[in-house]
Amino acid sequence: MPAATTAEADWPAYLAGIEQRCREQQASLTPIRREVLEWLYRHPAGLKAYDLLALVRQQRPNATPPTVYRALDFLIEQGLAHKIGRSNTFVVCRHDSHRLPGLFLLCPRCGGISELAAEAALQSLLQTLAQAGYRLDSPEVELSAVCPACLGRA
Ligand SMILES: [Zn+2]
Ligand SMILES: [Zn+2]
Numbered sequence: 001m002p003a004a005t006t007a008e009a010d011w012p013a014y015l016a017g018i019e020q021r022c023r024e025q026q027a028s029l030t031p032i033r034r035e036v037l038e039w040l041y042r043h044p045a046g047l048k049a050y051d052l053l054a055l056v057r058q059q060r061p062n063a064t065p066p067t068v069y070r071a072l073d074f075l076i077e078q079g080l081a082h083k084i085g086r087s088n089t090f091v092v093c094r095h096d097s098h099r100l101p102g103l104f105l106l107c108p109r110c111g112g113i114s115e116l117a118a119e120a121a122l123q124s125l126l127q128t129l130a131q132a133g134y135r136l137d138s139p140e141v142e143l144s145a146v147c148p149a150c151l152g153r154a
Helices: 002-024 031-041 048-059 065-077 119-131
Strands: 079-082 089-092 102-108 111-118 140-144
Touching: 002 031, 031 048, 031 089, 048 065, 065 079, 079 102, 079 140, 089 111, 119 140
Parallel strands: 102 140
Antiparallel strands: 079 089, 102 111
């Protein structure tokens, strides 16, 4: 899978950026938090909590679900990861920062998840919600959309 190869090659640079960001925000990227972030990074389609636990246990046989959930809570709080509620999957955030919520496309055919940069669309979505008197209650917007690969265009 070409996406995984690219992701692996980029990990040191990505991590350096994240470490910098955590220092600025005085957030401590402990080894377990870094490990969970790395597993998410290396799995562009996202991971369920129990898959993450199995991966973490390769190095830490005593890890328990709370170990993983506490690390995930931290990553989500720091804006480094997203929880995709519809499929209960966790994905790494590939954006520098979020002024707007993340727009996630969930492919119903392959189960793939991707985060789309769509500022203008999100801006007008939020505006429309506000005009109707609503405020978005989540840092993620999820849409079911068939991906280019499944459409045979990749
Ligand atoms: Zn994001
Ligand atoms: Zn697909």
